[in-house]
Amino acid sequence: MKSIFRQVALIGKYHTAVAPALAASTRAALEDIANFLASQGCEVHVERDTAAVIGLTGFPTADAAALGTHCDLGLVVGGDGTMLGIGRQLARFGVPLIGINQGRLGFITDIPLDQYRTVLPPMLAGEYEEDHRSLMHAHVVRDGQVVFDALAMNDVVVNRGATSGMVELRVEVDGHFVANQRADGLIVATPTGSTAYALSAGGPLLHPSTPGWVLVPIAPHTLSNRPIVLPDGVEVAIELVAGRDASANFDMQSLASLLHGDRITVRRSQHKVRFLHPRGWTYFDTLRKKMHWNEGAA
Structure with missing residues (x-):
């Protein structure tokens, strides 16, 4: 089967302080995948930092913006964190992504590393399920000025400091006052993020096609403060009223320190992330495997 994707970006999991043995095994896996893609008629471009940190040579490299401009498919090797990043x-470029998981099954990197040679060829030939995931666009506003700007695929989290007490947060939806909440923090999660931090804080699971967000308080002082599902067309505003050393996290990969009076506004991004899955994939298959449902059933 011939690939319908001509220019393929290869992105791997890496750490700047990775152990030599791990770097070598990661490099070997990525080299094997790159050579396999080339055998399928694809021209492979390796993400620049991936190549530099793990020492992968022999293929052209480019940064994310160049990959988004020139490639028609992204192959991500790592875990969900790598895919989030x-x-x-790449969302603004509309490049579809396929995830190969190096460890445990991920929610959004769902092809086991040892199965890619079997799973990838039909997908490269056009036999796949396509899945679109919404993004949030968040700003931190201080004295009327935007001091931090970020996208999030999973969640925006306002947290208390590690050694401080509760924070007090004023919450508004589309300019309407909702409540002042005293808690350890507050999570605004997409359906993709509903299986992450929001789930551990007691939030519901949202199917990826649900056009909504979930607002989940973290250890609220008042137990009647419960998770609430909102349409994703609204603007959520969270103002830090009280609390020390508070911060706002975006997919737990970028961080903004907060001062009293700072407002975090969250809107739906105009961009979506496109995932490709093997033919026959369903979200419920992933839930069963990842959540260990039906284990021990006859």
Whole structure:
């Protein structure tokens, strides 16, 4: 089967302080995948930092913006964190992404590393399921000025400091006052993020096609403060009223320190992330495997 994707970006999981043995195994896996893609008629471009940190040579390299401009498919090798990072960067280019998981099954990197030679060829030939995931666009506003700007695929989280007490947060939806909440923090999560931090804080699961967000308080002082599902067309504003050393996290990959009076506004981004899955994939298959449902059933 011939690939319908001609220019393929290869993005790997890497750390600047990675152990030599791990770097070598990662490099070997990525080299194997790159050579396999070339055998399928694809021209492979490796993400620049991936190549530099793990020492992968022999293929052209480019940064994320160049990959988004020139490539028609992204192949992400790592875990969900790797996919979150590159997904935000490539969303504006509309490049579809396939995830190969190096460890445990991920929610959005769903092809096991040892199965890619079997799974990839039909997908490269056009036999796949396509899945679109919404993004949030968040700003931190201080004294009327935007001091931090970020996209999030999973969640925007306002947290208390590690050694401080609760924070007090004023919450508004589309300019309408909702409540002043005293808690350890507050999560605004997309359907993709509903299986991440929001789930551990007691939030519901949202199907990826649901056009909504979930607002989940973290250890609220008042137990009647419960998670609430909102349409994703609204603007959520969170103002830090009280609390020390508070911060706002975006997919737990970027961080903004907060001062009293800072407002975090969250809107739906105009961009979506495109995922490609093997033919026959469903979200419920992933839930069963990842959440260990039906284990021990006859």
